[in-house]
Amino acid sequence: MRITEFFDRGEFVITAEVGPPKGTNIDGLIEEAKEYLSDISAVNVTDNQSSVMRMGSLPVCIALKQAGLNPILQMTCRDRNRMALQSDLLGAAYFGIDNVLSLTGDHTTLGDHPTAKPVFDLDSVSLLYNMVQLENGKDIAGNDLVGEAPKFAKGAVVSPCSDSVDAQIAKMERKIMAGCEFFQTQAVYDSEKFASFMKKIRGMGITTPVQLGIVIPKNAGMCKYMNANVAGISIPDEMIQELAADKEKAKSGETGLAIAARIIRECRPYVQGLHIMAMGWESKVPQLLEMAGLK
Amino acid sequence: MLITRLKDKEVIESLITTKAFVVNCHGCKEVSFPEEEANELQKELMAAGKLTGIITTDYVCNPDNMKLRLERYAKEIEEADTVLVFSCGIGVQTIAEYMPEKKVCAACDTYPLPGYQGVTPLEHDCDQCGECYLNITGGICPITACSKSLINGQCGGAKEGKCEVDHNMECGWERIYRRLAQVGRLDVLKCPVQVRNFATYKDLSNE
Numbered sequence: 001m002r003i004t005e006f007f008d009r010g011e012f013v014i015t016a017e018v019g020p021p022k023g024t025n026i027d028g029l030i031e032e033a034k035e036y037l038s039d040i041s042a043v044n045v046t047d048n049q050s051s052v053m054r055m056g057s058l059p060v061c062i063a064l065k066q067a068g069l070n071p072i073l074q075m076t077c078r079d080r081n082r083m084a085l086q087s088d089l090l091g092a093a094y095f096g097i098d099n100v101l102s103l104t105g106d107h108t109t110l111g112d113h114p115t116a117k118p119v120f121d122l123d124s125v126s127l128l129y130n131m132v133q134l135e136n137g138k139d140i141a142g143n144d145l146v147g148e149a150p151k152f153a154k155g156a157v158v159s160p161c162s163d164s165v166d167a168q169i170a171k172m173e174r175k176i177m178a179g180c181e182f183f184q185t186q187a188v189y190d191s192e193k194f195a196s197f198m199k200k201i202r203g204m205g206i207t208t209p210v211q212l213g214i215v216i217p218k219n220a221g222m223c224k225y226m227n228a229n230v231a232g233i234s235i236p237d238e239m240i241q242e243l244a245a246d247k248e249k250a251k252s253g254e255t256g257l258a259i260a261a262r263i264i265r266e267c268r269p270y271v272q273g274l275h276i277m278a279m280g281w282e283s284k285v286p287q288l289l290e291m292a293g294l295k
Numbered sequence: 296m297l298i299t300r301l302k303d304k305e306v307i308e309s310l311i312t313t314k315a316f317v318v319n320c321h322g323c324k325e326v327s328f329p330e331e332e333a334n335e336l337q338k339e340l341m342a343a344g345k346l347t348g349i350i351t352t353d354y355v356c357n358p359d360n361m362k363l364r365l366e367r368y369a370k371e372i373e374e375a376d377t378v379l380v381f382s383c384g385i386g387v388q389t390i391a392e393y394m395p396e397k398k399v400c401a402a403c404d405t406y407p408l409p410g411y412q413g414v415t416p417l418e419h420d421c422d423q424c425g426e427c428y429l430n431i432t433g434g435i436c437p438i439t440a441c442s443k444s445l446i447n448g449q450c451g452g453a454k455e456g457k458c459e460v461d462h463n464m465e466c467g468w469e470r471i472y473r474r475l476a477q478v479g480r481l482d483v484l485k486c487p488v489q490v491r492n493f494a495t496y497k498d499l500s501n502e
Contacts, residue, residue: 007395082490104450107442107460118443122490129488140490159451167472170484171448177446178488186451231454 001070002153003042003096004181005208006273013273015072015184015211016295018064020055024031029060030067039295042070042099044184046250046273048079051111053199058088062095072155073097081121082130082140089134094152095268101155101184102127102175110292125171128154154179158210159186159232159241168232169201176208183208184275186232187215187241191266198270211273214264216281216288217256220244253284261291268292296329296408297423299383304336304402307379310400310430316368316375317402318390319351320382325413326399333402340463347371352426355386358393365393372397384421384429384436391434391474392419398478399404406496425499426492431483433474440467446489470501 006013016037018029045065045244047057055123056220061071073092075085092100108118122130122140123293137149156175162168172183188194197208215221215233220243223235239259264274274294278285289295301307317337322328340346344372348371355361365372377398380387383405391399407423410446415421420439428437428446438444442460449468452459475481 036307104443104445106452109460120443120445121493123443123447123450125480126488126490129490162451162453163455164449164453164469164472166476167449167453167468168451170472170481173487174448174484177485230453231452231459274384 002151003070003072003155003278004153006041011041012268012294013042013182013209014040014072014276014289015042015044015273016040016276016278016282017046017074018060018165018282019046019049019279020057020060022052024055024061026055026060030063033064033069034067034284036285038069039286040289041273042072044072044074044101047074047076047103047105048111051078051106051108051113052145053111053113058092058097061092061097065096070099071097072099072101074101074103076103077120077122077124077127078105078108078118081119085122085127086130086134086139089131089152090145090150093152099153099155099246100131102131103157120237121156124156125174125178128156128175128180132179132208143218153181155182155184156180157186157213158183161186161188161190161193161234162232165197169204172201172206176206180208182273184211185213185228187213187277188263188267189217189235191234191263194267195270196211209272210270211275212267212271213275213277214260214265214288215277215279216253216260216284217243217279218253218279219247219250219256253281257284257288257291264288264292264294267288296325296327296410297383297412298406298408299329299381299403300406300496300499301332301336301381301403302427307346307402308334308340308401310377310379311340312376312398313374314345315340315377315379316347316365316372317349318355318365318378318380318382318386319349320355320380320386321351321353322382322386323354323413323415325411326383327408328381329403347374355380355382356389356419358389358416361389362393384423384427385415385419387427387429388419388421388434388436391429395474395477398480399434401427401434403427406444406499408496424491425494425496428489431486431489432471433478433480433483435467435471435474437467437471440470442467444491446491448484475498
């Protein structure tokens with residue numbers, strides 16, 4: 001089911017993401033998703049996340065759909081040219097996958113196949129535009145599609161705490177112009193910065209629904225790593241100290257969940273939904289929602 | 296060798312707000328430049344009162360040489376809102392950097408041909424990709440200045456202004472955004488969605 005319908009009904013839309021394995025067995029992934037993620041609106045499936053080769057997003061989306069969940073197909077432009085992207089979109093539509101998140105994708109040199117050819121034939125903006133064309137019964141070269149045209153809920157990402165936030169907003173506007181209907185954000189740790197971002201875009205007249213992005217902080221080391229290496233993320237020192245203060249509480253997830261729940265509560269008035277990137281802690285999602293007052 | 300091809304007349308005209316100053320580069324001998332077509336178009340624009348002056352020089356990508364020549368036209372350049380450069384992509388980028396306050400536009404698209412590519416400064420690079428994007432990026436090339444050659448804006452990978460691929464390289468789209476803000480042209484980021492055209496000069500000649 002298209003998640004735009006939930007936004008249209010004014011629901012607070014909660015999604016979480018799962019990452020396909022580097023292998024052929026997804027039984028565990030499906031079971032975990034069924035157990036912990038079946039109550040939420042939809043489940044994102046990442047696409048060779050961080051440029052590390054894994055099973056594709058589409059087959060995992062199909063398996064989740066068959067298991068009764070509502071998948072969001074993440075599509076990056078790093079690995080496929082416009083022909084391959086479009087044929088996968090048509091295939092997704094056939095299997096009833098109707099939520100797509102458009103991403104440019106990390107560069108190949110950052111992952112585990114650094115000598116591969118980076119494609120970037122399209123980008124996050126032109127892929128959204130391409131989806132609109134498919135919905136209008138045409139491919140991106142202007143040729144007619146045969147039969148019923150697909151219809152997608154078209155999403156994209158934005159990095160609200162980026163140090164180049166103005167350039168990010170300019171890109172966000174281009175995504176909306178291209179057809180974007182909802183946004184999921186990069187992980188937020190600074191509620192104040194996030195609130196001012198939301199006020200700024202709403203003040204500019206941007207009305208597209210935004211889902212707050214949350215990565216549950218697991219420990220101080222993970223935070224320091226993200227601060228040094230992940231774009232658009234800056235975790236305040238006090239938060240890192242909070243995690244470092246009691247190693248047992250951090251390990252059990254107690255501290256991380258408390259921090260994440262606090263950020264969600266602080267940011268909730270500004271957003272239309274929540275997107276949780278649990279990174280292996282999918283089993284803690286129900287508890288997080290409870291602590292954040294969302295369950 | 297490389298070959299430059301004039302953009303469509305309507306496109307070139309649309310780049311001029313009221314008046315333009317023209318710089319023609321008769322280049323290095325490695326560039327095949329459409330001299331007659333350019334002359335004809337410029338005559339027309341001049342007759343219509345749309346040009347403040349024309350300078351024809353060689354090696355505009357040599358900044359010292361170019362500076363000396365352009366200094367003599369300071370008044371004509373001042374009077375123009377746009378500087379239209381008829382050259383390969385490197386010439387346009389060199390002039391855009393020399394005049395960071397001015398709207399500098401490319402009037403040509405550049406395509407590669409086999410053979411020697413000429414000597415150009417290392418600061419700027421032209422991939423000779425055909426359809427030239429310098430007019431929507433304030434004269435900074437998104438193909439060579441961005442690791443992903445993105446033409447619709449910044450990806451989410453820049454950290455502290457540096458590219459995710461090379462931490463010693465400034466994010467090309469941050470430079471573009473800054474330049475556009477400086478020349479008051481952020482509105483060009485509202486241009487239609489761009490999809491790259493990978494047609495080669497040979498493909499175009501066979502049309």
